[in-house]
Amino acid sequence: MKLLEMFRRSPPQASKVFAMAGETQTFNGIDDPRLLEFIRIGGDGGSAISAKEAMKNTAVFRCVTLISYAMGMLPLHLIDSETKEKAREHPLFKLLHREPNDWQTAFNFRQLMQRRALISGNAYALIVRSGRRIIRLVPLDPEMIEPRQRNDWSVEYVYRPKGGERVLDPVDVLHIYADSEDGLSGTSMVRVAADAIALARDTEKAQARLFKNGMLVGGALVHPNKIGPEALAYLRESMEARYQGAENAHKWMILEEGMKPEKFANTAQDSQQIETRALQVEEIGRAFGVPRPFLGVDDTSWGTGVDILGQIFVRYALNPWFTAWEQAIKRSCMTDAEKDQLEAKFNAGALLRGSMKDQAEFFAKALGSGGHQPWMEYPEIRDWMDLPERTIAPNPLAQKKEQANEPPKAA
Structure with a gap:
């Protein structure tokens, strides 16, 4: 060691900044890029929500099933554009209306495709042909497909199942999506509502921890004088034996020595938790386009207004998906001559009837x-x-x- 180095001060250590999320999240000073990212996304925010975890939220599950069940339930017909009659003799009519493949009904196929389109943003089905005739529609896992644009601006679909890779042309893939940022793939509704879902999840976890580990006190027994330890122990044992548990709920209490019961009122914090949970249900429903009463939030809109709510749901939540399905079928499942002659149409009359x-x-x-x-x-x-x-x-x-x-x- 050199002589001058003995008197040289060691450089100051950067003070660590601890996040309120816990001691495991540490940053080396306020100029740490990880701190800026933590502030931007709010720590353990919506980006950590997976599709499987999001579907555990009842509001998300209801939104996804409500839309996907409606798309699977409604009839999908192949219509002659000129005569407006059903093209029953065309092989595509059977696939769309009744039996897309050997193991799924039309309801199961469309429900699965719509569910994937909502959760992951994209729904894919392989178009199997015998010559020029379509004989099967096979749903594909969207996590295994990547749409990619070639140098000549055409699009290909790279399908990566376990143990291989296959490049598919657009004519061989039925691709269903609605909103898109790049024009090649769709936007996941779960990702759009990720922050709202994460807050709803954290609120549920907080209340679960409260019921599991917290103390819930409904009221107090007020004694006019000072009570001795023996009397206190006797009173505690008597209360636990006679009034603890659901089977002893609403029993009348027998009080001694002038004691009076006083019930605790709900605090503002309790009311705020209830309000927060209801607000998160509304936030999640807004992302999917589902009205509040359909999620069990409001009861006042039922009755005479249910028909109007149903029409709003069809017009603004289902109609965009109707158009996405109909145009995707025409794009990938029809020849140029058939595109001028045939149309795929959903019949939403059952939902719009008064x-x-x-x-x-x-x-x-x-x-x-x-x-x-x-x-x-x-x-x-x-x-x-x-x-x-x-x-x-x-x-x-x-x-x-x-x-x-x-x-x-x-x-």
């Missing part, structure tokens, strides 16, 4: 009641209501009226 009274008035006007110009036929209304075809029996009163108005025949 009460039986409203339907009766609508169909009566559609048939020309009240002087209105008729725009529907009797068989069309029966088909709209999913009723079997039936011929109209002749009305004898109408026949007599027509015969009375006929001019007399010449002898």
